[in-house]
Amino acid sequence: MFNPSAEAMPLPDLRALQLSRLQATVARLQERVPMYRQKFAEAGLTPDDLTSLDDLRRFPFTRKADLRDTYPFGLFSVPRSDLRRIHASSGTSGKPTVVGYDENDLAVFAEVVARSLYAAGARPGMLFHNAYGYGLFTGGLGTHAGGERLGLGVVPVSGGGTERQVSLIEDLEPEVIACTPSYALVLADALAARGHTPETISLRYAVLGAEPWSETMRREVEARLGVVATNIYGLSEIIGPGVSNEDAAERQGSYLWEDHFYPEVVDPATGEPVPDGEDGVLVLTSMTRTAMPLLRYWTGDITRLLPGGNATGRTMRRMDGIRGRSDDMLILRGVNVYPTQIEAALAHLADLRPHYQLVLSRTGTMDDLLLRIESAHQGAELRGEVVRLVKMMVGVSIACELCEPGSLPRSEGGKLRRVVDLRTAR
Template sequence: MFNPQAEAMPLAELRALQLDRLRATASRLHERVPAYRAKFAEVGVTPDDLRTLDDLARFPFTRKVDLRDHYPFGLVSVPREEIRRVHASSGTTGKPTVVAYDENDLGVFSEVVARSLHAAGARPGMVFHNAYGYGLFTGGLGLHGGAERLGLATIPVSGGGTERQVTIIRDLQPEVIACTPSYALVLAEALARQGVGPGDTNLKYAVLGAEPWSERMRAEVEARLGVKATNIYGLSEIIGPGVSNEDVTEQRGSYLWEDHFYPEIVDPDTGLGVPDGEYGVLVLTSMSRTAMPVLRYWTGDITRLLPGPSTTGRTSRRMDMIRGRSDDLIILRGVNVYPSQLEAVLVDLGEVSPHYHVVLTRTGVMDELTLRVESEQREAALRDEIVRLVKNSVGVTITCELCEPGSLPRSEGGKLRRVTDLREAR
């Protein structure tokens, strides 16, 4: 079982613990990882310079390229024989990023996931349907370990095989499900095809993450699956899922488990910190990992830390929904556009499927965005209405293409790529 008292640690005690753990992490990296020792030297700092929490801003960022440059184990800080698990990214844009775990790290992993599931509404003895993919991706095994730590009866369904998933949901009657938001809608569609409505299953809670989503998407999932949905956040470079989770009674910001992960929000251009409430890039330090801790990891995720007190008694800060990734930002004729903004327009409209795909092309020197949307209707009026709403909400003029229902890509439990960029494919 996990320790819920840690979530309500007095703030002064939490800040003191963070400083101690940050110092220990910086010292560990400086002593054991030559790449970090070189990075510290480049900016003229040593672990002794970390005297206050504010001093962390003097230290260099760690970026994904650092993991790729030191592939596979160049950032590991324990002997190889102490490694107990290895996960890796897909490597679709180059070398995969490999992350290593020792016994301590696996304990931390299961602890923070158990906290996250508990915040999402799960309780010991419930049945848990885990539809995240098992394997090198951290989602499946990460959620699995935390679920067992919490005391859930865990069904390791993994991703894909939607019809089989529907059968399991109907027959084994899980109360809790975990998957991506887009796959939750795929499951809702599959259940509906079998005549199963939102009140016809035993599902009560959905733990959704691994891709940006919106409040409108939450409302869609909750209505179609009959659940209370919360956002779980994580990334393999830090530990995997379980860095933060919303409380099901609030559904307003995900609590960062700040005794293990130290958050900063920085300006994406300058790297300087911004006040709570302002959007920027999320930067995280893993303070309690030992096999492969990372200092000031530039996640690329755009979010903000929410000001104001918690209603749950937790002292950790909360982060807002991920607005998008800094590297997913579409700059269209000078306007910043995130795919999640387009999704919000579609879900709010209600007359089309929330399944969509964005195609970027270039005509001469002009960039064009085509929003492909599934709809039973093919009327020009609906197409024109979507174009108008996007213009009013996002500030750009687009082209809309209405497609046959079921014709656009579907998630099979993993992350769904929403954008095809053909601007350089000429």
């Protein structure tokens, strides 16, 4: 039976456990992974130099390029015969990022996803409609195993096939669904087309992730599906989904499962840790993974760390919503812009729908940004209001195109690309 009591561990005990696990992880990397052995030597460090949590800042970061440079198995710390699963990224920008799991890792993966689903409101005996993609993507199989660990009945429907998904929701009446937030809205459209209202839909909890989303999108998902929607966060390099999750009763930041993943937030320019409460790049160390533990992995996600929640009794810290990604940041005429900032500004206009696209182009030496967004109301007045709001709240001048509802690309279960960059198009 799943037991969430570890989440309320007294802080002194948690910090001591973290130090012990970090020391064991660094020693393992020194012994078994040549890349880390070289990095430690170049920094003049050995595992004996990690005597406190504060010492971790002296050790080198791991970046996505390190995984590509050691493709496919160079960062594994177990022999291939110990592997029980391989996952990989799509490899759209070159070689895929390959990650491996042994029996211990799969148990850890199931445990942290079970915690996440429990925080999201799921309880043993509920039926779980899992619309994350199965296969090399970690989402489907990861949430599947966590659902079983919690005691849910899992429907492994995977992504896409919207009409079939809707039929299964109608017939099986699941209480919990997991998918991307943009696909939740696709399902809401399809259910409404069949005459459903929130009152006739069985779903009660939605566990959404794998792409950035806003409070505006949360409100629409909740209103149209009749659910409580929470954010699940993760990345395959660390484990997959289940690094953190919001609590369904709070929805004020996602609880990080700090007994498995040690979080830091660092200044994106200097790499130095910043105090809790300040924005920076999230850096994670996997402390209990054995096949492929990563030390100080630079996620690229911009967020801040918050204290645990008194209402839930959890002592583990929360991570605030992702402001954007350091590598997805748009620099427009000298201003740093994240797509989520624009989305937040648009939340102030009720006539807009949360389906949009950002198109970057270049006129001469000047970059231009076109916001294409769906709205049932067309006209120059609304376009002008969109341009004014973005200028006032984000600090950049844009052009706006109002599009008919349903005309912009929709997710089919995978991640939805919001930015189209035409500046390098030939």
